[in-house]
Amino acid sequence: MNAISVKNINKSYKNHQALKDIYFEVPKGEIFGLIGPDGSGKTTLFRILTTLLLANSGEAYVDGFNVVKDYKKIRNVVGYMPGRFSLYQDLTVEENLKFFATVFNTTIEENYHLIKDIYNQIEPFKKRRAGALSGGMKQKLALSCALIHKPNVLFLDEPTTGVDPISRKEFWQMLLKLKAQGITIMVSTPYMDEAAMCDKIALMIDGKILELDTPANIVKNFNKTLVAVRSDHMHELLLDLRANPHVESSFAFGDSMHFTLKDDNTNIDEIKNYLIEKEHSNIDINIIEPGIEDRFMSLTIK
Amino acid sequence: MKVIEVENLVKKFGDFIAVDNISFEVEKGEIFGFLGANGAGKTTAMRMLCGLSKPTSGHGKVAGFDIKSESEKVKANIGYMSQKFSLYHDLKVWENIKLFAGIYGMKKDEIAKQTDELLERLNFESERNTLVSELPLGWKQKLAFSVSIFHNPKIVFLDEPTGGVDPVTRRQFWEMIYEAAYNGITVFVTTHYMDEAEYCNRVSIMVDGRIEALDSPLNLREQYKAKNMDDVFHQIARSAKRSDN
Amino acid sequence: MKQFRSFLQKELYHIFRDVRTIMILLVMPVIQMILFGYAISTEVKNAKIAVYDPSKDIATRRIIEQMDNSKSFDVVEYIVNPNEIEKLFLEGKVKMVMVFGENFNENLLHGNKTQLQLITDATDANFATSISNYASGIIANYQMELMQQNKIPITIQPEIRLLYNPQMKGAYNFVPGVLGLILMLICAMMTSMAIVREKELGTMEVLLVSPMKPLLIIIAKAVPYFLLSCINLATVLFLSYFVLNVPIAGSLFWLIVVSMLFIFLSLSLGLLVSTLVDTQIAAMLISGMVFMMPVMLLSGMMFPIENMPVFLQIISHIIPARWYISAVKDLMIKGLGFSAVVEEISVMLLMIGVILSISLIKFKVRLD
Numbered sequence: 001m002n003a004i005s006v007k008n009i010n011k012s013y014k015n016h017q018a019l020k021d022i023y024f025e026v027p028k029g030e031i032f033g034l035i036g037p038d039g040s041g042k043t044t045l046f047r048i049l050t051t052l053l054l055a056n057s058g059e060a061y062v063d064g065f066n067v068v069k070d071y072k073k074i075r076n077v078v079g080y081m082p083g084r085f086s087l088y089q090d091l092t093v094e095e096n097l098k099f100f101a102t103v104f105n106t107t108i109e110e111n112y113h114l115i116k117d118i119y120n121q122i123e124p125f126k127k128r129r130a131g132a133l134s135g136g137m138k139q140k141l142a143l144s145c146a147l148i149h150k151p152n153v154l155f156l157d158e159p160t161t162g163v164d165p166i167s168r169k170e171f172w173q174m175l176l177k178l179k180a181q182g183i184t185i186m187v188s189t190p191y192m193d194e195a196a197m198c199d200k201i202a203l204m205i206d207g208k209i210l211e212l213d214t215p216a217n218i219v220k221n222f223n224k225t226l227v228a229v230r231s232d233h234m235h236e237l238l239l240d241l242r243a244n245p246h247v248e249s250s251f252a253f254g255d256s257m258h259f260t261l262k263d264d265n266t267n268i269d270e271i272k273n274y275l276i277e278k279e280h281s282n283i284d285i286n287i288i289e290p291g292i293e294d295r296f297m298s299l300t301i302k
Numbered sequence: 303m304k305v306i307e308v309e310n311l312v313k314k315f316g317d318f319i320a321v322d323n324i325s326f327e328v329e330k331g332e333i334f335g336f337l338g339a340n341g342a343g344k345t346t347a348m349r350m351l352c353g354l355s356k357p358t359s360g361h362g363k364v365a366g367f368d369i370k371s372e373s374e375k376v377k378a379n380i381g382y383m384s385q386k387f388s389l390y391h392d393l394k395v396w397e398n399i400k401l402f403a404g405i406y407g408m409k410k411d412e413i414a415k416q417t418d419e420l421l422e423r424l425n426f427e428s429e430r431n432t433l434v435s436e437l438p439l440g441w442k443q444k445l446a447f448s449v450s451i452f453h454n455p456k457i458v459f460l461d462e463p464t465g466g467v468d469p470v471t472r473r474q475f476w477e478m479i480y481e482a483a484y485n486g487i488t489v490f491v492t493t494h495y496m497d498e499a500e501y502c503n504r505v506s507i508m509v510d511g512r513i514e515a516l517d518s519p520l521n522l523r524e525q526y527k528a529k530n531m532d533d534v535f536h537q538i539a540r541s542a543k544r545s546d547n
Numbered sequence: 548m549k550q551f552r553s554f555l556q557k558e559l560y561h562i563f564r565d566v567r568t569i570m571i572l573l574v575m576p577v578i579q580m581i582l583f584g585y586a587i588s589t590e591v592k593n594a595k596i597a598v599y600d601p602s603k604d605i606a607t608r609r610i611i612e613q614m615d616n617s618k619s620f621d622v623v624e625y626i627v628n629p630n631e632i633e634k635l636f637l638e639g640k641v642k643m644v645m646v647f648g649e650n651f652n653e654n655l656l657h658g659n660k661t662q663l664q665l666i667t668d669a670t671d672a673n674f675a676t677s678i679s680n681y682a683s684g685i686i687a688n689y690q691m692e693l694m695q696q697n698k699i700p701i702t703i704q705p706e707i708r709l710l711y712n713p714q715m716k717g718a719y720n721f722v723p724g725v726l727g728l729i730l731m732l733i734c735a736m737m738t739s740m741a742i743v744r745e746k747e748l749g750t751m752e753v754l755l756v757s758p759m760k761p762l763l764i765i766i767a768k769a770v771p772y773f774l775l776s777c778i779n780l781a782t783v784l785f786l787s788y789f790v791l792n793v794p795i796a797g798s799l800f801w802l803i804v805v806s807m808l809f810i811f812l813s814l815s816l817g818l819l820v821s822t823l824v825d826t827q828i829a830a831m832l833i834s835g836m837v838f839m840m841p842v843m844l845l846s847g848m849m850f851p852i853e854n855m856p857v858f859l860q861i862i863s864h865i866i867p868a869r870w871y872i873s874a875v876k877d878l879m880i881k882g883l884g885f886s887a888v889v890e891e892i893s894v895m896l897l898m899i900g901v902i903l904s905i906s907l908i909k910f911k912v913r914l915d
Contacts, residue, residue: 035438036468037466037467037468037469038467039438039439040468079485104325110387113543122372134340134341135340136340160464161465161466162465163494164339164340164370164494164539165339165494165496165532165535165536165539166339166535166536166539166540167339167340169536170503173514182519190466190467191495192469193496193497210425218521227426229452234501235481235483235484236484238477251470251473251547252473252476252480253473253497253500253532254455254497254498254499254500254501255468255519255520256500257502258459275463293469296469297467297469297470297473300468300469300470
């Protein structure tokens with residue numbers, strides 16, 4: 001039995017279809033990532049799975065329970081961290097934790113081992129009001145509150161958005177530890193580097209899943225040659241690349257441009273010479289391994 | 303020509319030293335990345351540069367004006383865009399443009415002409431009368447950026463401008479930044495996306511109120527023997543004592 | 548200057564594109580004007596009075612005729628037995644009773660002391676003053692008339708007796724009103740805001756996805772305000788009795804029972820509002836505009852209901868506070884017992900039933 005099972009879920013709002021035929025399974029103990037921009041339907045999907053919204057059609061099961069008929073049972077066994085920080089700003093760290101423990105008919109002591117690593121980092125601030133914590137700390141507290149009752153499945157909707165990179169890395173270390181304890185985790189994120197830490201990811205845009213696979217396979221599915229190039233004049237570089245007949249699509253990627261060729265057999269030296277002619281200096285051009293983001297982009301710009 | 307000149311800038315809140323003696327310069331047309339963990343002092347420093355907050359001590363000049371004594375002139379000569387707010391959702395596209403252009407003192411016919419040009423360039427003419435609330439996020443961001451440089455400021459400050467946007471839009475956004483820099487507008491940007499730091503000509507990393515590193519991404523990667531800026535950032539920011547509490 | 552203009556324009560756009568703001572800015576004043584204009588009239592119109600006339604002579608008949616003919620008064624009963632007077636007041640059937648002495652006309656013409664009493668219900672001190680003044684005016688007119696006819700100086704000096712509020716204290720009228728207002732404010736407005744706050748903050752989502760029964764969430768929200776209301780009830784009663792010297796003439800027990808009922812009623816209203824809106828501001832506005840304003844204007848707290856146009860009097864029947872305030876006045880100031888407030892209690896119970904049912908049905912277990 002899979003921890004999460006979603007079959008042909010559709011959801012529409014007044015003038016807009018938020019989810020189109022969503023279909024996937026998540027085995028127990030896996031970290032499943034939803035990757036996509038705002039408006040792709042991630043939050044809607046979370047809300048359907050946590051029984052907060054009803055889908056227009058399709059079925060879904062969490063921990064074996066039907067999200068419509070058995071919603072009360074699901075609400076006993078899942079942990080949920082919605083998009084915004086869902087803490088009581090005027091209660092202290094300690095008070096928040098105690099409150100959520102009680103709401104879930106348990107005590108902090110009972111499952112302390114589960115949150116120990118996370119809580120250790122915020123314990124020095126336990127008497128501070130949640131509203132006065134930093135973004136990274138709030139997020140750790142919210143995670144603790146979502147875990148305190150030892151859920152079987154954890155739903156985290158964009159838990160790392162807006163948080164600095166260091167805290168983000170720490171957060172993901174915690175998630176990996178939780179996975180080791182057997183908790184299934186479904187998490188959404190706009191950060192591609194976090195996607196790589198999931199067991200499986202689904203690339204979502206406009207309510208549809210474009211591709212669902214392991215990070216490694218997704219990268220493998222990018223079956224075109226990817227070339228990275230940089231020069232001293234990046235803006236002109238982009239324009240020149242786009243003007244080149246051999247180039248299929250090109251995008252800025254940090255300190256270099258990534259582009260694909262219409263014909264994978266084209267020799268990149270040709271491109272290099274073209275650029276030299278265009279008076280670029282310090283040209284650095286190589287074929288590189290694609291990343292998840294390259295794959296995502298190739299899927300969206302069909 | 304230097305668009306930003308900062309010397310020994312300090313900002314204290316009571317006993318707490320938010321910005322601890324920073325000095326740096328930014329050239330015209332540079333894309334300058336201003337990084338740091340939350341609480342490192344980034345936002346405080348940026349507010350001083352935008353003329354929104356007076357330094358406790360030290361000097362600073364932005365767009366040629368002193369940030370302490372000529373803060374109003376500073377504000378009139380810069381552009382600003384942040385993730386939290388950029389455009390009024392219940393105003394139409396052209397109304398937003400007109401409003402902000404008016405605030406920066408542009409003349410009516412200038413505004414009209416440039417609005418037409420901008421909408422055509424962005425391929426946005428059909429959305430002229432659309433309420434901003436009805437635009438997809440990616441379009442909002444691109445429009446917001448265009449509005450922030452509409453009055454042709456010498457420098458534009460971007461505070462985490464690309465949150466939550468899909469990768470394609472993010473890149474298109476950065477292409478717009480490249481173009482602006484190419485046209486002589488200096489771009490001062492803060493971001494949590496470390497890959498975006500790679501777009502910048504130079505990057506500074508603030509830790510505990512001080513600038514711990516300032517160089518091109520390439521040089522920083524060599525110096526710290528790192529694969530990418532994420533790695534560089536981790537090595538430097540790891541040692542931070544303050545994590546914005 | 549240009550900046551200013553464009554900013555001004557933007558502000559106007561904001562205002563006119565937000566329906567709610569427009570409602571308040573443009574529609575509210577109109578409603579208030581209409582209400583104030585029509586509902587509130589300090590003129591005395593068709594005030595119900597009763598007459599006890601043992602003399603039944605030309606003078607008394609003339610005076611009674613003039614009173615009845617005037618726009619201000621309506622003689623609804625001719626009392627046979629003076630014992631009935633008290634009952635009429637207690638049942639709220641009349642606002643004033645004119646009591647003539649025996650041999651009125653004779654005494655009048657022979658310069659003896661005339662016996663004419665105007666007994667008024669002074670619970671509403673302002674109104675009582677107005678009534679007495681109008682009545683005195685009519686009597687003075689008759690006096691004039693007589694003098695011209697008979698060419699002798701004649702004086703009719705009515706004795707004015709004020710029932711229930713001999714010192715004409717305004718407090719008698721506004722204490723029940725204040726009670727109603729405060730309890731409504733705390734229970735309806737604050738409770739609804741407390742529930743909506745969870746929705747607004749996003750914590751409601753987390754609470755829903757938990758074993759906690761939604762019903763418990765609501766009860767937990769209501770209890771603190773219930774307790775606060777009880778404290779306030781005690782405070783107001785204490786202050787009014789000891790500081791303002793407003794007596795608690797009737798049964799304290801029933802006063803408390805009736806207040807508890809009203810508290811439950813207001814809590815239910817708060818719950819209903821919370822199922823209708825998603826932001827605290829909306830909850831506040833609805834509670835303010837839809838509850839408090841009508842309470843202040845139409846509940847009889849500031850202006851007597853009898854003075855309002857009929858259709859507003861009908862509307863006042865659906866305002867919960869009207870029933871509570873009326874019950875409190877009967878209990879506290881007129882010193883009546885349970886039997887006098889049976890009607891009010893029944894109405895409030897009915898309202899609680901209806902409102903609670905609607906709220907519970909509407910309360911969403913999901914976010915949809």
